[in-house]
Amino acid sequence: MSAREKVIFEYSHPGRGASDQWPHDPGPAALADLPAALRRAQPPQLPEVGELETVRHFTRLSQLNFSIDTHFYPLGSCTMKYNPKACNQYAMLPGFLGRHPLAPESHGQGFLACMYELQEMLKAVTGMEGVALSPMAGAHGEFAGVAMIRAYHRARGDLKRNEIIVPEAAHGTNPATATMCGCVVREIPVDAQGDVELQALRQAVGPNTAGIMLTNPSTLGVFERRIQEVARIVHEAGGLLYYDGANLNAILGKVRPGDMGFDVIHMNLHKTFSTPHGGGGPGAGAVGVASRLLPFLPLPVVGKEGERYRWLAEADLPQSIGRLSAFMGNAGVLLRAYIYMRLLGRDGMRAVGEYATLNANYLLKRLMTAGFDAAYPQRRASHEFIVTLKRQARELNVTAMDFAKRLLDHGFHAPTTYFPLLVPECLLIEPTETESKDTLDAFVAAMSQIQKEAEQEPGRVTSAPHTMPVRRLDDVRAARQLDLTWKPTAQP
């Protein structure tokens, strides 16, 4: 990979600038009416750089990244599948980009039609009765979902239900979300096969239960087989079921959360529906609900009357949990998801679930044959699976983190490491359906080679990576000697 790149401020020269991009100077008279007391005394110290050096700088920075377009990226729980170029190109048509969020509905029927049809398609693939698109990330969708659960109980006068049950293997967002919604978290264990312990669940539910948050397939990469019994227990106790859609890719077109008994779900459109991850966003966390939660959907929602589309707002949904974004969430991301779903169609979506599962089970089988330990060897993999390296850590003193870092040298992004917390020294591996058999075979070869290296020359593995722009970074120093903004004299 490329070498390091200077910080942009180090290219700065007083008086330089991409002045071709600037408007003409309107002169000081333009600001005559602004009181001096409210004016800025010194201009902000932004870089002073030309256009070409800016283009080169950020192009070089981009080249320091691994990405789906450049590398296999089997990050478990993140569904790093190919982001089709068409989704980006057609979402960035000038008519969509230039539309103001408060433009009249008369001048947004094309956009609104896409949003309405996206809502309808998401309902169909999840088996839910209503969908709202505005949450801007998975965690934001989770917030909307749990807030709806609370609003539902409150609207029925059931004020004491404030406990959210989560399995111990849950994503960290689940308990964090419950807290943001003013709920108390109760964790329950899973059994040796990765299923929720029903006895613990029965003991946990009661008159304070607001609901349970589940990912299915779970974060352990296996399907919760007794989901119908789980639903029965929670519903009979008066609670609702929340589906964390992080792993929806595994079952797309095969099973629907609504049919499993879930009352409310969020979908990570940046996972299952292939909108870009963008180096950490923007995501989109659309929510779906069963009929009893329809009145509480977050605003705005797109409605259809005859052939006209319009926003539904406070007057239409007076019990809504309210507005979670200034306007319409990550509208451009939603357009990309819409395009993706139309490109796939109903058969393509079914193929997603099938081939994501095929790739995961194939890769798991090949790794097991190569001598790696599966966390749940008796179970089918869903679209992802866990390999545990606790044997290597114990016998060779080479950890999951070491394997992960060494994979980078082989040109593979590392799988998710040390999550779920339940499995020691784990790699959570999700190949996705868009990777070829050749790529999966090459990954197995790399893992086998690292294993051999760990046995013969462990220092090469424990000091990896060796070919990246930087070696392992000192996180302790980063946290103790905080250097969060560039300063002319700062030395790291």
Next chain:
Amino acid sequence: MSNVPADLKYTKSHEWVRTLADGSVEIGITDHAQHALGDLVFVEVPDAGRAVKAGEACAVVESVKAASDVYAPLTGQVTAGNAKLTAEPETINTQPYGEGWLMRLKPAAGALAAAELLSPADYQKLLDAEGG
């Protein structure tokens, strides 16, 4: 093998308690706890004067991989937080039972007797049972 000094009392949540000459107590986290957390990068201690209840979260210790609450082993009023830790959190790693103390507390009446504290031997048993 963790260091468990014989002159201290302990909690199940890995705090230690030292009784001082004036009847107040000094509280910190054990060698086992600092080792499990790894290199500490930030410590938040309570202000003097704060009233705390036994079991209440009253300090935070943070490493790059974990952040953990420290629970008051007994009810009382904080007489001092160890301000030195703000600038040098690593003191807890190097001297968990000495300079790395977190807070001093004036126990409420009867609080010391009521506190569920472990003897060094019992704490060692707890560590053994946890595999530490």
Next chain:
Amino acid sequence: MAFIPHTAADVASMLATIGVSRLEDLFDEIPRELRIKSLAGVPEELNEMEIGRLMSERAAADGTALSFLGAGAYEHHIPAAVWAITTRGEFYSAYTPYQAEASQGTLQTIYEFQTMIARLTGMEVSNASMYDGASAVAEAALMAVRANRKSRAARILVPGTVHPHYRRVAVATAANQGLRFEELPYCTEAGVTPAASLARYEGEDVTALLIQQPNFFGRLEDVDALTDWAHAHNVLVIAVVNPTSLALLKPPGQWGARGADIAVGEGQPLGVPLSSGGPYFGFMTTRMEYVRQMPGRIVGRTLDVAGHEGFTLTLQAREQHIRRAKATSNICTNQGLLMTAATIYMSLMGAQGLARTAATCHARTRELVAALTRLPGVRPAFSGPCFHEAVLLLDRPAAPVLKALAARGIFGGLDLGAYYPELGAALLVCATETKTQADIERYRATLQETLQAARAA
């Protein structure tokens, strides 16, 4: 199909390796009665040519009107280089930079962004961005409750001049945690929050005061007096600012004697297209002493084992994946791609380009207000300086006027009737540097004809 590369031979060999005969066998742990056969309700697939045609038709149907809408989303010139680089696959299709060694490009971009935003706002430290301006306001309120140790009330004062949508998002986000938002009245003549309106809170436990500058009406608040009042009463100040305006206006870090404590805002003006409302990004900055109370990703510079500098996510122990139920927020993402676009935009504009943009927006809005208020039946709602947008009052209901304008290809502004009924027929208008004098004249002439037609009717 579905971008799946497998040949029939691949599938056969993979199934054999697994030891099953059919794809369906891979789902044998799922109760049979739950498995569906097909997705009725989802249309058949389109190929790329077909979806291209459909989307082009829909985008064209939405037209390209001459827009004088602002209200939190602003039409600015975006240099072509911004999105040409931002949509490079290495930025576009990368994940959150957890594997620092393979993500230095994203990490360094965030570090540069943090530096630029901190300098623009005059604050000490910035995070890597939030979902949007509204959610940043909500998170700032939650953060203030954690940061203000002297307050136990979780009570936030919110002027009526703060964007109405931001206020609603703050309530929807934070009320579940017991925060109370109390509205401060504004002066209906001046369109600003009088510092005197704070007097009645003296002696009470207040956690934070929100101040938007320029405010929703485009008017300039007396930020120094409001900030100093707050600090004199142990109240934290949350500034809500427009980043373009900060090229010219006093940055939050310099408000009053001590500066604001938290500064947030909508980042969209920094190189992000309007795009029907998103994706945008929020920015959030604060004092170093509150950095551990700040939600969201933060990048720091450090050294690698060889002693070379590099960048990494830091202060992660605040976050949900470690702290779980006790995290500062459940947020995982930033708006990485938008933050990337903004960093490139700020680099190209620099302080000088941004100042020219701000000054041109201001000049155009003044010209617009002057032109429109020369018409009978149109007058300014407030006296005193505006920045970047202004409120006009009409002598008849605004909605039909706006509808008539839209029919002639002009978005004439935002009808404030639903938000501020006490103002009467009020219109929030905005003209950025993208508007020419000819555009303004077209609006004036069309409005004149529209009003004349309405009077004649």
